[in-house]
Amino acid sequence: MKNILFDFIAKYVSLTDDEKNAILSLDLFRSVKKGTTLLEEGQKSEDSYFVLKGCIRIYYIIDGEEKTTAFYTEMDAFTPPCVINKVPSEYFISCVEDSILTVSNSDMEVEINSKFPKFDIMCRILSQELLAKQQIDFDEFKTSSPEQRYLNLLQKRPDLIQRVPQHQLASYLGIKPQSLSRLRARILEKKS
Amino acid sequence: MKNILFDFIAKYVSLTDDEKNAILSLDLFRSVKKGTTLLEEGQKSEDSYFVLKGCIRIYYIIDGEEKTTAFYTEMDAFTPPCVINKVPSEYFISCVEDSILTVSNSDMEVEINSKFPKFDIMCRILSQELLAKQQIDFDEFKTSSPEQRYLNLLQKRPDLIQRVPQHQLASYLGIKPQSLSRLRARILEKKS
DNA sequence: CGTATTTCTTAACTTAAGTGAACGAGGTAT
DNA sequence: ATACCTCGTTCACTTAAGTTAAGAAATACG
Numbered sequence: 052m053k054n055i056l057f058d059f060i061a062k063y064v065s066l067t068d069d070e071k072n073a074i075l076s077l078d079l080f081r082s083v084k085k086g087t088t089l090l091e092e093g094q095k096s097e098d099s100y101f102v103l104k105g106c107i108r109i110y111y112i113i114d115g116e117e118k119t120t121a122f123y124t125e126m127d128a129f130t131p132p133c134v135i136n137k138v139p140s141e142y143f144i145s146c147v148e149d150s151i152l153t154v155s156n157s158d159m160e161v162e163i164n165s166k167f168p169k170f171d172i173m174c175r176i177l178s179q180e181l182l183a184k185q186q187i188d189f190d191e192f193k194t195s196s197p198e199q200r201y202l203n204l205l206q207k208r209p210d211l212i213q214r215v216p217q218h219q220l221a222s223y224l225g226i227k228p229q230s231l232s233r234l235r236a237r238i239l240e241k242k243s
Numbered sequence: 244m245k246n247i248l249f250d251f252i253a254k255y256v257s258l259t260d261d262e263k264n265a266i267l268s269l270d271l272f273r274s275v276k277k278g279t280t281l282l283e284e285g286q287k288s289e290d291s292y293f294v295l296k297g298c299i300r301i302y303y304i305i306d307g308e309e310k311t312t313a314f315y316t317e318m319d320a321f322t323p324p325c326v327i328n329k330v331p332s333e334y335f336i337s338c339v340e341d342s343i344l345t346v347s348n349s350d351m352e353v354e355i356n357s358k359f360p361k362f363d364i365m366c367r368i369l370s371q372e373l374l375a376k377q378q379i380d381f382d383e384f385k386t387s388s389p390e391q392r393y394l395n396l397l398q399k400r401p402d403l404i405q406r407v408p409q410h411q412l413a414s415y416l417g418i419k420p421q422s423l424s425r426l427r428a429r430i431l432e433k434k435s
Numbered sequence: 436c437g438t439a440t441t442t443c444t445t446a447a448c449t450t451a452a453g454t455g456a457a458c459g460a461g462g463t464a465t
Numbered sequence: 466a467t468a469c470c471t472c473g474t475t476c477a478c479t480t481a482a483g484t485t486a487a488g489a490a491a492t493a494c495g
Contacts, residue, residue, distance in 0.1 A: 172363075423473095
């Protein structure tokens, strides 16, 4: 399990054994049961997540309805905006499956960053990459219809469609569960 | 004009006069005429932008149709994803109005960053902030209807609605120009 | 094991966005 | 001044998503 984390880090910087041990000494690893809520609307938090195994989900409750906006799975890193902006959260974070995560807070990051400046560099590269990636995702979302978005998801993250409840997928695609059902029926129709 | 840039930087780090002069010596400032294309689909680029005055626009051409995905105005910084990922651009960047920009490339950033480590820190904070900001924007887009998006834009960037052509605004909102016209008529109807 | 609950699908109807076409206002070029 | 073009709006029609409701299927739980 540790190795998943170190493989991820290795994409950005190379670590000495000393550095690896410093990270392990932080006790970052958490096992989390399916359905657990990691963060609630209105709460403040300092925690960043990295998914080693499983799936976590970001959702809002708007007019009593859940609106899912993101899923993070294996090898995904996520720092909630409310942590960056130091404001209460407007959304919930919960576990879609039994998961293994690393959970780190600002204090830990300050500690590691001051010991090993390398980490600062990694964080910069990582956030630039994530920003670029998200810009592309956002552009794809804006420029396509719900049906195209579904087909796109089928290409890019076929696992999600299997492991996540349909009604959560639907709001992730910007539509209602009924519309997703219909849309899928329509696609099957076309194929035949 | 310089001061707009330094005011922006001052939000993240404080600069000595030496550092300010080092920046000015890079000759970053560019005046660009309305309609100028700064980047075309298929081109590679190393340029990042900061808008001092005016407005630039990101758009794709999909099936022969322009799809606008972003506008950057005064005090906005923008590094295209294709610069981060070192791949050819999939989109165009053009000037909506006569504008004054700073244009910097990777070499300049490397030079400044090595002289003044401060800049590295600024870049990290900035990209984290932009990432958080964009996550929130994306969430708002996903969780709202075209009408809500328009009303939201009216609140947050009322200037855009004045200074940008309607058909560009429409695709920015994820709809066709005719739908935007209708939607606006509908809103006026409701008010009365 | 059986009951309750959640999840997914289907259907009928409503609402809003997409499409294609036409029109007028405003600007530009000749 | 005229012809041309872009832009925004309007309209009629089509298509797809929202809404409400019902029922089937899967899952959770006592």
